[in-house]
Amino acid sequence: MDLHVPDDLNEKKSIMRLKEQLISAIPYVPTSAEAKRFLLSHDIGDLLHIYHFWRQRFPQPVARRYHAPSGVRNDPLYVRHKARIGQLKRKIEVGEDVSAYLSRRAHNKALDINGYRESKSFNSSRDLLLVCEGFYHLHLAPLPERTDEILVALVTPDLFEVIGLFTHDLFTEDSLNPAYVKYNQAVEAYLARRFPSGGIFLGGPGGGMQNAAGSSIASTFWQIHHRKILSHVEAYPDGLNGFTIKLYGEIFDRQTRFVDPKWEVADDGRLLIRDRKNKHEFWADGSNWQGQPWS
Structure with missing residues (x-):
């Protein structure tokens, strides 16, 4: 009979099995035995963090109330694409999976093990808008079709609140485009609705906050x-x-x-x-x- 009880949480067999499960769900490159060993060497807390950081990119397929304020609905760009937005709206309201409407990066971008090993940072693989601003962005057509127009929204367990409809000019290579005035105006309108008598918010306007490693405070x-x-x-x-x-x-x-x-x-x-x-x-x-x- 084995009377040895490991003192370290990571040595527990049940935790080792959980670590294996998490690593199998985390997209990473290269998918080598050495890369897997590197991830397995992490504390279970680190792997929970990495898993959640990737998983939060995909909203759960549950029925949500869809809300777009009148200022957004009257936007000429919104009116022009009302039919496509209506199809997406119906999927959201009945709780269908809308992951295919997310950006290609959400589906294709993997954790660069070598880059992460050297920098201990997620900056090169994060969803900037989600982590820093707290907003999801969806195209108006599912993969493999893409649209230049993107719907930016706050997504909670029961609400899909549209912030605005924008073009992909909102993004530069690795940041939000500071010259994209329409987005700044939409955020100001959103905050005015959320804090009608003034107030402050922590992190991004939709609740996004990043930690020192460039990933989500929510994951922390x-x-x-x-x-x-x-x-x-x-x-x-x-x-x-x-x-x-x-x-x-x-x-x-x-x-x-x-x-x-x-x-x-x-x-x-x-x-x-x-x-x-x-x-x-x-x-x-x-x-x-x-x-x-x-x-």
Whole structure:
């Protein structure tokens, strides 16, 4: 019987499996064994951060209320493309996946392992508008078709709020075009709606903020929160197995001795404990844990 219990979180077998899962989901180049070993050498918190930084580029396909204020709807560019915008609007309202409307970079750009190793920075591979401003930008036609026009919007779990319709002149090679006056005016109008009596906001107008490495502050907070969950669960007697058995008793008033749990990150960003033996999943909701059957 092996009585050795690893002290370091990264040595836990359940965490090592989670690291493998995260790395398989992170697009990176070169896709070599050496590059994978480099990523595996990172703390689980770092890998959670990198995963979230890439995953947040793709809004979850859930039904959202679509809102475009009158000033945006009366824009001649918006009126000219009303039919195409209407098709996109319907997909958003019924909760279809609109990932194909995102920029090619969201689909094709991978983490440059060599560049990241040298600079410890994400500057060359981030979505500038999303990380710094907090806004998504979508073309008016899905891949492989593209349009010069782009719809910029704030996307929350229940709202798709259009900031404006612009052309790709909004972007230079590696930054926002400071001479693109229309965007600045649209942001000012958005902030006037959000703070009608004045006020301040932190980070970009849509809530975007970057950390010192050029990635998202949202990813930093997400990483910290979920690493704490991992540490708390793995420190429980018998680790993930023992904690899962405890959850069955607390949530379902059910006693079980046999479980086969593993950590997973769901598409909606929840960190899950999935018990493959009993077909249940659990997740932390604030300070409480929730659970449900899955098939």
